[in-house]
Amino acid sequence: MIQELRKRWNALQQALAREGGDAILITTNVNLFYVSGRIFSGAAYVRLEGDPLFFVRRPVGLKGGNVIYIRKPEEIAGHLQQRGIPMPAKLFLETDSISYNEYRRYEKIFDPRVVCNGTQLLRGVRSIKTIYEIGRIMRSGVLHARLYERIPSLYRPGMTDTELSIEIERESRRLGSLGIFRIFGQSMEIFMGSLLAGDNADAPSPYDFALGGAGLDASLPVGGNGTPLTDGTSVMVDMGGNFTGYMTDMTRVFSVGKLTDRAYRAHDTALEIQRRIEQTAAPGVPAADLYNLAVRIAADAGLSDYFMGHRQQAGFIGHGIGIEINEAPVLAPRSKEALVPGMVFALEPKFVIPSVGAVGIENSFLVTDNGVEKLTHCEEAIVPLQ
Amino acid sequence: MIQELRKRWNALQQALAREGGDAILITTNVNLFYVSGRIFSGAAYVRLEGDPLFFVRRPVGLKGGNVIYIRKPEEIAGHLQQRGIPMPAKLFLETDSISYNEYRRYEKIFDPRVVCNGTQLLRGVRSIKTIYEIGRIMRSGVLHARLYERIPSLYRPGMTDTELSIEIERESRRLGSLGIFRIFGQSMEIFMGSLLAGDNADAPSPYDFALGGAGLDASLPVGGNGTPLTDGTSVMVDMGGNFTGYMTDMTRVFSVGKLTDRAYRAHDTALEIQRRIEQTAAPGVPAADLYNLAVRIAADAGLSDYFMGHRQQAGFIGHGIGIEINEAPVLAPRSKEALVPGMVFALEPKFVIPSVGAVGIENSFLVTDNGVEKLTHCEEAIVPLQ
Missing domain, CATH: 3.40.350.10 (Creatinase/prolidase N-terminal domain)
Structure with a gap:
């Protein structure tokens, strides 16, 4: 050491x-x-x-x-x-x-x-991680992905968002999660992460997370609010992965029954944004360019009104991760940072579709000498729960 | 409102x-x-x-x-x-x-x-709660006590401290816990609370909690560390109760098999301290007097070396609670505060007995017009797990 x-x-x-x-x-x-x-x-x-x-x-x-x-x-x-x-x-x-x-x-x-x-x-x-730190983050990513693979097996018909979240939290702890969620600045609070079902994904939040959710109490207005997981709703799971003192960030979407065509199209657009940014991101590339690329793809798909929220929209599509969940660089329009090998960031293009819920993707990436490498590997399509 | x-x-x-x-x-x-x-x-x-x-x-x-x-x-x-x-x-x-x-x-x-x-x-x-706030704290106390009643049913032989903690955390969330743990000041961090088994209770902590524990990782050195729950060890459960945006604080001790006579005697001394403070505490009584009373009773029992920790000892026996877990008043030797009706505080006389673990008690109390009223009712003897 x-x-x-x-x-x-x-x-x-x-x-x-x-x-x-x-x-x-x-x-x-x-x-x-x-x-x-x-x-x-x-x-x-x-x-x-x-x-x-x-x-x-x-x-x-x-x-x-x-x-x-x-x-x-x-x-x-x-x-x-x-x-x-x-x-x-x-x-x-x-x-x-x-x-x-x-x-x-x-x-x-x-x-x-x-x-x-x-x-x-x-x-x-x-913001520029050592090899040791990258190893800790990779390890967290492996366990994080293992947790997400188990989510379908934790679901029971008739559950609420909170009930499913509690089972995911427990499984996360059993896999070694330390539970706490370190956030830079004192204005953002959250428990282990968020699970957003249906229109609760559109509840505006006081916090600077990508999406909100009404939460269970006025003292912590973020995330699940007791929404029943009924037919036609999307279930977005964005649980923090703190297995090693270093955080990974990862989001996957599940469905109860079938979603609307627009929801699937928006999800595909999020995957397309991820693909294009994976191709573009490399040392020297300004973080702001990646943000602008994402916004353009969302606009070309006619989905600007739903991108990064609907009633309230977030002004970034990604953020550095490490000991805290919101490190440098920030992938935002006014970001002055460019990518450097050793940076690790989460990329989270998401859409909120009224009466369906949130769709999209989030993965953690390492900036390498000539591009980026994904650290959180798990099915990226919308997985039906049954 | x-x-x-x-x-x-x-x-x-x-x-x-x-x-x-x-x-x-x-x-x-x-x-x-x-x-x-x-x-x-x-x-x-x-x-x-x-x-x-x-x-x-x-x-x-x-x-x-x-x-x-x-x-x-x-x-x-x-x-x-x-x-x-x-x-x-x-x-x-x-x-x-x-x-x-x-x-x-x-x-x-x-x-x-x-x-x-x-x-x-x-x-x-x-520090002086309104009637509404007292109601929220009382409600949290009821749910907190309900959680603790269920702890014996969550235990399975062969568990580690972490495994039992995970089941208690889940049950807490199912009862409505919001999960987060608000602490005044930025230097103290903890997940949902701590479960200390055996000698891990004596691991000194960087934090200003009553007791420490090594924790699972250098990034969060507090609480359980994977200690197996074997015969002759005490299991101290001190999980936060945040069911309403207002915290209650409560500790109970369980045993695997039989503990040493000294451990039972120390536990009885903690109950005696609680009893004497319940008789003494009332509006106008200086918080420092309550601390001194506790220290004197521990000394009279010949247990000073184990009171509020052994390798590292905490300098208080209680603290105000509310939206945060560490509000005013503090029951400490240099405290300048006196009790006032409407104050709510946690009282936590505890001992760490080498090779056994932690024993003692913690309850939340409301200061009334002529004394104090306990808000967290649940068996106070050491409960054997089987």
């Missing part, structure tokens, strides 16, 4: 150097996991040169030459001084993630000349 | 008045849910007088005279001006929750003379 961590430290130090930074203080769980390989309560201090220092409050018992136990962050200054490490002039803090009051506390401790956005620095570094 | 919301607005306005504040801008999900009764993307603006204004980005279609659709928070200033509402001189922002960069954005929009800590203002107001 130490060699793996060194790669990440090097990537972060190179990013720091590019930005003229002296150090970054990392205090959020996701980024602590990235730079240390585990979650702890405390802070990681990464400088331009040398190994990071890990200032740990909890748990007791961590070993290692870089581990320094503290009771509060104010002690960090003394430890740096003891080691002859000068205070940083240009310090990166996770300014998109840490609270205002935390920020002020760290500012007082380090008193830097300038503070920069470490959240975005880390998002950039994390 | 509007009368219920008015009570909350009044309580918040009284708190604002006490602090000499002009307004509070609320943008986090939990507090938006509190002041509006639902989750939306946007902001609630509560002034000293008059109804709040709800600035909504998503979802589309919300109705009401106080609902104003915006694309970005910068538009709020213009809307206030249009309505002849002066800019606030003393503005509360959720400074313990919103990111530094969000803070700077709101500061620019409102340009107040002074900004105060709205997170703590809201935590104070939310």
Whole structure:
């Protein structure tokens, strides 16, 4: 693991150097996991040169030459001084993630000349996965696909969306899902994923997910809402796959009975969008171009009004994945990112067809040296439940 | 619902008045849910007088005279001006929750003379529940207890902690659990709760939960770790109960075979602590006194080394509950809070006995006018699994 961590430290130090930074203080769980390989309560201090220092409050018992136990962050200054490490002039803090009051506390401790956005620095570094990370994501993809293969066997006639979802959740946990769903930013919440049946797929959501759903309660208005799975409804399953600490994202559509012709045509259009993007996506290709390509194909099929939602439409067709479900790059019209080998993203062209429900596809892809490679393999046609 | 919301607005306005504040801008999900009764993307603006204004980005279609659709928070200033509402001189922002960069954005929009800590203002107001909220918590407690009654029927010999946990999670969802677990602060993460068997109960955790557990992966080091449920081990179930948007907290202990005498004695001591605190707790009683009482009873029983953990010990014995699992008050030695009618808290005296596991109890209590009332009723002895 130490060699793996060194790669990440090097990537972060190179990013720091590019930005003229002296150090970054990392205090959020996701980024602590990235730079240390585990979650702890405390802070990681990464400088331009040398190994990071890990200032740990909890748990007791961590070993290692870089581990320094503290009771509060104010002690960090003394430890740096003891080691002859000068205070940083240009310090990166996770300014998109840490609270205002935390920020002020760290500012007082380090008193830097300038503070920069470490959240975005880390998002950039994390967007290009190491081989080890790609392995973790691939493993999650294999288990995720295995889960989806079992979905038809979990269905019983007369079920509601919630009842089927509960059986899928259980099967996911039995296959090793850790259950939690890490999302960047604090405004998006969801349980293990969503299962959208019939017109509930068109219920607009407060969250920035591709599709909504009314949910079971005003405190969590997303996903299934107790809709009975009756004849002629589509059942879209978009359950997160967190089997390894790294997420994969994957959506498949099932049907109860037969859907309308328009629904099948929209599903085929989603598959066509996926095919065209698979052919086009490669290092150097702007993420925005992929979005525009998808929008054009949907328009050519006369389905613009249903693309990425109907009453409320999402403004993206894909997103980076990793420790969190919404990493860089974002496949959206104003995205400034281009694909780079080692990026991993989910592509999710979807349509919401009134009185039928949601159709479409989602898979996770790795950007390779000359194209993209799918990581989530499982039947892509609409599978009838019976 | 509007009368219920008015009570909350009044309580918040009284708190604002006490602090000499002009307004509070609320943008986090939990507090938006509190002041509006639902989750939306946007902001609630509560002034000293008059109804709040709800600035909504998503979802589309919300109705009401106080609902104003915006694309970005910068538009709020213009809307206030249009309505002849002066800019606030003393503005509360959720400074313990919103990111530094969000803070700077709101500061620019409102340009107040002074900004105060709205997170703590809201935590104070939310710590005293309305009758409606108490009803939601009571309902969650009933379903939570029903879940725990079913636990023995979910056990099969040869199971691991994870396997039993998965069956409890499923049963919880079937009873209506929403699944998610809202925690104040961003450093604590957990799936639906924890099930700790044997010595895994003593694995120290990075999180500030009462007990730890190694978990299944370094990315989520908490709770069950695949420990087989073998003869002589205790099985502590501490699953969150979020059935209504309001959480209850409840722990029960089960045994595989017979435990050691010390384990039973420690369990009885936990029940004794609960009994004594139930007799003592009442409006006006300092939360710190209840903590000290518990510590004294554990010491008198010669069990201090095992109280609230062994290798790593937690520094509290209870905590407020509500929309989040860790609200005010905290039952800890340095707590400055005293009980007030309408507060709801979880009391969790627990012991970790090496080579046996965790024993103890947790229930949720309402502070009434003259004492406390238990909300989570279910067998409290150690129940053998067979």
